[in-house]
Amino acid sequence: MAEITASLVKELRERTGAGMMECKKALTENGGDIDAAAEWLRKQGLAKADKKASRxxxxxxxxxxxxxxxxxxxxxxxxxxxxxxxxxxxxxxxxxxxxxxxxxxxxxxxxxxxxxxxxxxxxxxxxxxxxxxxxxxxxxxxxxxxSAHHVAAYVHGGRIGVLVELKGGDAELAKGIAMHVAAMNPPYVKASDVPAEFLAKEKEIELAKMSEKDKAKPAEILEKIISGKLNKIVSENTLYGQPYVLDTNQSVEAVLKAAGAEVLAVRRLAVGEGIEKKEDDFAAEVMKQAGLA
CATH class of the missing domain: 3.30.479.20 (Elongation factor Ts, dimerisation domain)
Structure with a gap:
């Protein structure tokens, strides 16, 4: 089992938003495996999402x-x-x-x-x-x-850039969609783009979070409950399913449909995503140079 260090607990807390004690317990229950601990916290309903990918x-x-x-x-x-x-x-x-x-x-x-x-x-x-x-x-x-279609390029603060290819609609709508992607960063464009593996994992997590009383309900009712939860998750994770940032009373899909438009491609880059930057421990460095460590 990996050693449960304070830095490991801190990392899990940053990834999941769960409390310090819950994170420590999760790591202990899962032998110090931070990925397994993050999933365990989600199954317990103690974490909303894993933030590792967006760091x-x-x-x-x-x-x-x-x-x-x-x-x-x-x-x-x-x-x-x-x-x-x-x-x-x-x-x-x-x-x-x-x-x-x-x-x-x-x-x-x-x-x-x-x-x-x-x-x-x-x-x-x-x-x-x-x-x-x-x-x-x-x-x-x-x-x-x-592209021969509308292409919007939007950069926010020099740190997030988005390209959107839009069939139909107009240049203004294409830019609006690019701004939405910059702000909300949907992992997928449409429901059909969501991998079956992702849905299977989310279903497993939702089942684990349910009370024993709910689990005891008839199979068809239980399936409807889970289906509703999964539909909500799909909406939250797809461009088409999210409320449009420029008009939150409508989904992006509704806005596109009204304009007779379709998103053909989305590209989003954020400065530094996926790069782990070394965190210097200045106190340790001073002690080392002073011959105290």
Missing amino acids: IAADGRIAVAAEGGKAVLVEINSETDFVAKDGNFLAFAETVAKAALASGAADVEALKNVKLASGETVEEARAAVVAKVGENVQVRRMARVD
């Missing part, structure tokens, strides 16, 4: 370039927020986004070899920025949409 742990900027039915997003990372606001970094990010759009590069590896107006490649320009700002700078990810 942001790096700095940088999402740069955008768009023209007509073409648009790109590029994530460029820095080590600190200070550098992410530096003029050299911002100019580099803007240049790279424009180069990505103009070149038609399909991925980051291809983008690194694209030549800029200066004669440098993107990779050579990146190295020059590193020398200027004194931090590691990386061109990490990109997303692009080329």
Whole structure:
């Protein structure tokens, strides 16, 4: 069994929103396995969701370039927020986004070899920025949409970027949907996109949370109860099922239907998602340098 440390309990609490004692108990019950503990807490009704996937742990900027039915997003990372606001970094990010759009590069590896107006490649320009700002700078990810339909590109605060391809409707609606995706980050577009494995796991969790009295109800009634809960979960996790942020009295699906529109593609990048940033223990570092640890 893994050691139940304070940092492990803290991590589980941040992931699930459950109380400190509940997290400690969950880890003890599951041999220190944090993933199993997170699921155990959900089954006990003590956690709403696992926040691990949405944890942001790096700095940088999402740069955008768009023209007509073409648009790109590029994530460029820095080590600190200070550098992410530096003029050299911002100019580099803007240049790279424009180069990505103009070149038609399909991925980051291809983008690194694209030549800029200066004669440098993107990779050579990146190295020059590193020398200027004194931090590691990386061109990490990109997303692009080329379409004959409406394409909206929206960036919020330089940290979240969204591309939406919309068939039907108009440019204003496409932008509204992009803003919604930036704010709500739905994992799936439509109910049909939700994996069967996800639904099976959610059904298992909902059954585990039910009281013995509810579980004793006739099978057809129990199935209706579970079906209702799953439908709610699907709505919460799909773009079409969520209330539209610009008019919460309607679902996104209703807004699209009224406009005769359909979302064909969604791309969303948030600075640092999926990157685990090392947390420095300054007290331990001082003790180590002083020969006390």
